Amino acid sequence: MDTKEIVNSLKKIVSPYVQNEPAFKNFDMNTDFLKDLEINSANLVDIVLDVEDEFNITIDNDSMDNMLTVQDAVSIIKEKRAEA
Numbered sequence: 870m871d872t873k874e875i876v877n878s879l880k881k882i883v884s885p886y887v888q889n890e891p892a893f894k895n896f897d898m899n900t901d902f903l904k905d906l907e908i909n910s911a912n913l914v915d916i917v918l919d920v921e922d923e924f925n926i927t928i929d930n931d932s933m934d935n936m937l938t939v940q941d942a943v944s945i946i947k948e949k950r951a952e953a
Contacts, residue, residue: 870950875924875943882919886912898940926950 880896887893888907892900902908908916917933920926920942926949928936936942
């Protein structure tokens with residue numbers, strides 16, 4: 870799975886939680902889940918769980934704490950998939 874496919878999957882996963890629709894239209898590697906999309910921290914946990922299901926990986930607490938942008942999420946997903 871390449872980066873573009875991961876980003877497209879992430880976009881689908883986060884879309885129900887987005888509070889800032891204009892920022893969501895500019896969803897890219899630099900998008901910050903909390904600052905740009907205004908997703909609250911409780912929903913970020915839901916997103917992590919959805920990512921785990923979608924990509925069949927387990928994200929530890931340290932990785933979850935570092936998953937703040939799309940780039941962070943892509944890196945963590947790639948790393949965890951490589952470990953599997």
